[in-house]
Amino acid sequence: MAVLKRLMNSGGPRKPAPSSGDLITQQQLQQEMTELMKDKPSLFAPTSAPAVMLENLQGLYQHSTRLMVTFAACVLVPTLLTVGYLAFYASDQYETEMSFTVQQGTKSQRSVTGVMALAAQISGFSSTSQETFMVLEYLRSAAVVHDIGGAAFLEPIFARNDIDYLARMDQKLPIEDIVEFWRDKVIPELDARSGIINLKIRAFSAEDSELVAKKLLTLTEKLVNGISLRSRNDTLQRVEQDVKRSANILAETRLKLLSFRNTEQSIDPVQDAEQISIMITDLTLKRIEIETELETMTKQSSGNSPAIRVKKDQLDAFNQQITKLEARLTGSVGAKDTVSSKLIEYETLQTELAYREKLYSITLSGYEQAREEVEKQQIFVIPIVSPSVAESSTYPNFTETTVSIFMLCAALWSVLALTIAAVRDHSL
Incomplete structure (x- = not known):
């Protein structure tokens, strides 16, 4: 047994083979x-x-x-x-999807040709307008929750007792939690290149999802119309102020002209000057006629005849009348009561009046155009895919x-x- 134990011991030294005397x-x-x-x-x-x-x-x-x-x-x-x-x-959730774009009706945008639009797409420029981004942010904001009716409108749709506890909205939540739940159920996505907004609305019935989609489409149209109307009303107010200012200046100019006529006792100095010129012309012709007759009479009779004296008196009277009329028309240099001096002031007032009337006419025409623009819908929503009732649950x-x-x-x-x-x- 000792031999076998030594053989089984892995750490022991190897022994030589046993001799014939050791055989067992x-x-x-x-x-x-x-x-x-x-x-x-x-x-x-x-x-x-x-x-x-x-x-x-x-x-x-x-x-x-x-x-x-x-x-x-x-x-x-x-x-x-x-x-x-x-x-x-x-609980089953139904999804209603709709697509729309915000279109501007301004002349500058309507005049963009297809070649220009293609060039903008090739160059990578976005055709998305600022109003589109405003609509996108509006659909994610607390303002749309308030405009759609707040908790009074959303709780009957998302907080019903027949909806499972984990998916439904709790009742009497603060506005911040309602907005967070809203963003989970209303998902707007923007294609920046085409400017199309894809809106997905999830609800626990197909009718509710369609109802929310239609309400959002109406609110979006109201938003863009309000933006457009506010912008155009600001323009209209500025034009109205210009019209009022132009009308006040025109009225002041007319008052100046009326005061001039009352002071100078002359409705139209131009007509007065024309009448005086006509009178001077008539008197000059008659004076020439008397001078001709006087020259003839002087050659035929003596210079002391009564007829010659009468003609001379008539000639002196015509000369005096002509002198008075000429003094009234032109007068001496620097005279203020002459028709010519009044005519200068009158023409100045008339020119200013014509300018003010023209300016008033231009501002009034601009006001009418602005008013017509206000009555038009310059920015509007174009539905591409209208909301419809879902036939099966998606989520x-x-x-x-x-x-x-x-x-x-x-x-x-x-x-x-x-x-x-x-x-x-x-x-x-």
């Missing part, structure tokens, strides 16, 4: 093997290779068990809960949601498992 019988060998089998626990000592392998297998089994347990708890259980929720508890998407939850939980579980393994390795 078969019966003795069987006895030695029996005793060796009784001593078999020594084969699994802590330092032996089988013991190490067994310990590693046990550790691997325990580690795999822990992994499976954590995988089931972190991945399979949430996935099964999701499947159960979607299959038996989740929740069973397959997509389940796969997403499984992948997300699996990714988190993998990260957690790798992190724990790295910490253990580092601690060893």
Whole structure:
């Protein structure tokens, strides 16, 4: 038995082969093997290779068990809960989709040719107007929630008791939470190149989603019309101020002209000057006629005849009248009461009056054009895809949601498992 023990000892020295005198019988060998089998626990000592392998297998089994347990708890259980929720508890959601664009009706934009539009698209410039971005922000804001009716309008649609607890909106929420829920159910998307807004509305019935879509379309039209009207009203107010200012100046000019006529006691100095010129012309012709007759009479009779004296008196009277009329018309240099001086002031007032009347006419015409523009709808919403009643529920998407939850939980579980393994390795 001592020989067999030495043979089984892996660390002992190798002995030479026994001689013929040391040979043992078969019966003795069987006895030695029996005793060796009784001593078999020594084969699994802590330092032996089988013991190490067994310990590693046990550790691997325990580690795999822990992994499976954590995988089931972190991945399979949430996935099964999701499947159960979607299959038996989740409320169906219906989606209504519509598309529209904000169109401007100004002449400058209507005159853009197809070649210019194509060049803008090739160059990468966006055709989206500022009003389109304003509409997009409006659909995401608290203002649209307030305009559509607030909690009084939304609670009968999104907070009914027949909707599952996880999906429905709580009642009596503050405006911030209502807006957050609104943004989850109303999703506007903008195609910046074409300027088309695609709007998706989710509700728990097809009729409710269509109702919300139509209300939003009406509110959007009201918004863009209000923007356009406010802009054009500002322009109209400025034009009205110009018209009033021009009318006041015109009235002041007319008052100046009326005051001039009352002061000078002359309705039209131009006509007065024409009449005086006509009178001077007539008197001059008559004076020439008298001078001709006087010259003839002087040649035929003596210069002291009564007829000649009468003609001379008539000639002197005509000369005096002509002198007075000429003095009234022109007068001396710097005279203020002459028709010519009045004529200068009158013409100045007339010129100013004509200018003010023309200016008033231009501003009044601009006011009429601005007023006509206000009556027109310069910015309007063009529906491309009108809202309609959905025929089947779109959400929740069973397959997509389940796969997403499984992948997300699996990714988190993998990260957690790798992190724990790295910490253990580092601690060893």
